Each structure stands twice: as structure tokens, then as C-alpha cells.
Amino acid sequence: xxxxxxxxxxxxxxxxxxxxxxxxxxxxxxxxxxxxxxxxxxxxxxxxxxxxxxxxxxxxxxxxxxxxxxxxxxxxxxxxxxxxxxxxxxxxxxxxxxxxxxxxxxxxxxxxxxxxxxxxxxxxxxxxxxxxxxxxxxxxxxxxxxxxxxxxxxxxxxxxxxxxxxxxxxxxxxxxxxxxxxxx
Numbered sequence: 001x002x003x004x005x006x007x008x009x010x011x012x013x014x015x016x017x018x019x020x021x022x023x024x025x026x027x028x029x030x031x032x033x034x035x036x037x038x039x040x041x042x043x044x045x046x047x048x049x050x051x052x053x054x055x056x057x058x059x060x061x062x063x064x065x066x067x068x069x070x071x072x073x074x075x076x077x078x079x080x081x082x083x084x085x086x087x088x089x090x091x092x093x094x095x096x097x098x099x100x101x102x103x104x105x106x107x108x109x110x111x112x113x114x115x116x117x118x119x120x121x122x123x124x125x126x127x128x129x130x131x132x133x134x135x136x137x138x139x140x141x142x143x144x145x146x147x148x149x150x151x152x153x154x155x156x157x158x159x160x161x162x163x164x165x166x167x168x169x170x171x172x173x174x175x176x177x178x179x180x181x182x183x184x
Contacts, residue, residue, distance in 0.1 A: 001147055001154075003124070004076065005136055009114065009143035010068075019116040019140070021064040022169055027087055030054045038160075039093045045082030045176055051102050056084075069173055072112045076145050080112070080173040088120065088168040091161035099127070100174065101151040109175035111151070113144045118165040124156045138170070 010018070027040040032052055043049045043056035044065065061069075069080050086095065100111055113122075115138040122136045122144065136144060146154075158170075 004145040006143040010141040015141040040087040042085040099151040106175040112173040117168040
């Protein structure tokens with residue numbers, strides 16, 4: 001159950017244009033356990049997203065983000081109805097070990113993670129063997145597709161970088177359960 005890693009999913013010009021287009025979104029830096037979250041976030045989805053003790057209200061889909069969603073769906077499958085964008089301003093911004101496994105997420109659906117801007121390490125480890133870590137260097141234009149069920153068996157993180165770096169934006173396309181879905 002390995003992710004699919006595509007180093008050049010977008011052309012450099014496509015990546016630059018998409019990165020420029022997302023800068024005008026309503027970015028927020030929330031609080032987690034009384035501390036600022038070490039990245040900025042935007043949520044685009046069918047309803048407010050509640051996780052880690054905070055709530056992100058949904059922004060609207062832009063034509064550029066919808067086009068990328070459609071391109072991912074055409075090449076790798078899926079029926080994405082949401083995307084979480086994370087903006088890492090510098091080497092100190094990060095996200096700790098976690099799984100994208102909230103009950104509202106469709107665990108039978110894959111997750112596609114598109115990177116723009118500065119390169120960063122993305123670490124993956126099995127939940128049961130936490131010393132067995134695999135590293136992907138996510139560069140601008142790259143796509144990492146995590147298969148259905150991956151979140152229930154693996155954790156991932158973007159650690160602080162020891163090397164100075166510029167801004168990185170990540171778009172994580174997901175499928176959230178809807179009211180008409182069974183069991184939600």
C-alpha cells in the first residue's frame with residue numbers, strides 16, 4: 001500500500017500560475033492547545049471542517065483549483081468534494097505526525113496531495129512501526145496520491161526544515177462524507 005508519487009504532475013508554468021492564484025484566498029492561522037498553528041490554512045468543502053479542536057469555515061472553489069481537481073480525477077480517479085490548503089511560510093512552519101482520518105472523511109477514498117513552491121520533506125510511517133520512516137521530497141509541481149485505507153495504517157508529517165526555504169503551499173484533495181452517504 002504505497003502512495004503514488006508523481007514528480008512533475010504540473011508544468012513549472014502551471015505550478016507558478018496556481019501558486020499565484022491561491023495567494024488571494026482567505027488564509028488563517030488558527031490556535032491549537034493555546035498555541036498558533038505552525039502554518040496557514042484554507043478549507044474548501046461542502047461544510048465547515050472540524051479537526052484538532054478548531055473549525056475551518058469553507059471558502060468557495062476557484063476555477064483554478066477546480067481545474068486541478070478535475071485533472072487529478074481524470075488521471076488517478078476519485079470524486080473529490082473538498083480540499084485543505086496549507087501554506088508553510090518558511091522553514092519553521094510544519095505539521096506534526098498525524099493521519100487524515102476524521103470520521104467525516106471517506107476512508108474508502110484516496111487523498112491527493114499537490115505541492116507548490118519550496119521543496120519540503122514529507123515523512124510517512126506505519127502506525128504500528130513508528131521507527132520505519134519513508135521520506136518523499138515534495139517539490140513544486142509534484143503530486144502524492146495516498147490510496148484508500150492509507151490513513152488508517154500510516155501517519156505523515158512535514159517537519160520543520162533545517163535548511164532555510166521559501167513558501168510552500170500544499171493542496172490536499174479529499175472526499176468528505178455527505179448527509180446522503182450511508183452512516184453519516
